[in-house]
Amino acid sequence: MTSEQHPHPETLSDSDSAILAAARAGVPAALADLGGLVRIPSIAWPAFDQSQLQRSAEAVAALAEGTGVFDSVRITTAAIPGTDEHGQPAVLATRAARNGKPTILLYAHHDVQPPGDEALWDTPPFEPTVRDGRLYGRGAADDKAGIMAHIAAIRALVEAAGEDFDLGIAMFIEGEEEYGSRSFAQFLQDNADALRADVIVVADSGNWDSRTPALTVSLRGNARFTLTVRTLEHASHSGMFGGAVPDAMLATIKLLATLWDENGAVAVEGLTVRDAETPDYSEETLRDEAGLLPGVSPIGDGTILSRIWNKPSVTVTGIDFTSVANASNTISPEVTVVVSSRVAPGQRAQDAYAALEAHLRAHAPFGAELTFSDIDCGDGFLVDTSGYAVDIARGAMHDGYGEAPVDFGVGGSIPFIADLVRDFPEAQILVTGVEDPHARAHSPNESLHLETFGNAIATEALLLNRLNERSA
Incomplete structure (x- = not known):
């Protein structure tokens, strides 16, 4: 224009x-x-x-x-x-x-x-x-x-x-x-x-x-949900069983890590990308507007605005786990996180959620039990x-x-x-x-x-x- x-x-x-x-x-x-x-x-x-x-x-x-x-x-x-x-x-x-x-x-x-x-x-x-x-x-x-x-x-x-x-x-x-x-x-x-x-x-x-x-x-649309990862019927002593029993936090970390590739781009089969040109936008501008720390690199691939406007993202926005003040030598039985995905324009948010759920179920480590709740989807x-x-x-x-x-x-x-x-x-x-x-x-x-x-x-x-x- x-x-x-x-x-x-x-x-x-x-x-x-x-x-x-x-x-x-x-x-x-x-x-x-x-x-x-x-x-x-x-x-x-x-x-x-x-x-x-x-x-x-x-x-x-x-x-x-x-x-x-x-x-x-x-x-x-x-x-x-x-x-x-x-x-x-x-x-x-x-x-x-x-x-x-x-x-x-x-x-x-x-x-x-x-x-x-x-x-x-x-x-x-x-x-x-x-x-x-x-x-x-x-x-x-x-x-x-x-x-x-x-x-x-x-x-x-x-x-x-x-x-x-x-x-x-x-x-x-x-x-x-x-x-x-x-x-x-x-x-x-x-x-x-x-x-x-x-x-x-x-x-x-x-x-x-x-x-x-x-x-x-x-x-972009959105697909937000709460995920509970469970590995034990009850908490156990980390000294007595650590090294043999998978705690819920270990399972959660390994599971969530499968959502992104080594560059931080979303790696979930079934999440689509919109093919559209974007204006020029520099990494310097991104750093200024987002408050990115000097030693931290951007994530993803393609133009910066294509990552923000036209591709999906996945962010963990909340977690329920033992606080630092209350930490003890305990193997945790359960961790609950909130996962928020932004969905590329043109994909139904419900389809994006289905892809995310299927991915997480397919990658659950150690046979961890997964429960999905509070699902909220909105189209782009x-x-x-x-x-x-x-x-x-x-x-x-x-x-x-x-x-x-x-x-x-x-x-x-x-x-x-x-x-x-x-x-x-x-x-x-x-x-x-x-x-x-x-x-x-x-x-x-x-x-x-x-x-x-x-x-x-x-x-x-x-x-x-x-x-x-x-x-x-």
């Missing part, structure tokens, strides 16, 4: 110029409101105070009401299929289209990851702090900034065009994305009429860097870039950031997009975001680059304005 394919800022229409000015002027208010959202520890994990999710939903609903454009704003939940439970509170705001104009659905989520070890944060995770051009705090980037990009863009449209515009807008702010979107599919079914749209914007991705916007066109996504909305979005990104956008693959997963594709097959889906490579989403010291945030607001405001000027 070259800059000549999109109009330069000096050639903008009068309405676009007014929108841009309103968007830039609205950034301080958006940041203040974002700080208010970050202060709410809205974590969907049951171990945390669930009342904070209701508090967060109420704060988002108040922001939606404050725009003055919606016919309806409500906080609602949906059932979790197969259980007697309901999901976390979501905000659903709707405004009907008029005079043949399209409808756009704006998605983000107000729940956040747990803070983790707060000692690793330079400032308290739920006390928004600005330093060196970034706003620090849990959810500052993922994904409360996405919420505020939507709200601020709507405010800019109202400021420039008035409240009586014709574009239809639905806004769906989920409350459990970080906890698996367990009620998402049911929510879509329960609210299908309210959510139906010509264009869907999922504001939960990232950008090429802090200055260069990106439109996400591919996402490939964007259809042929629709008019993609061209409008690319142009809005160019004019909002002042840089030509990059078509971007993401190594992470947003499994619920497959649900959107299934339930709204005619909708054009745009995956955007406010994060840059140094946002550290899900990690200590998560942060939002302030200039990127302002440009993201400007981009979405332009997108809304250009859709408002288009017939459905």
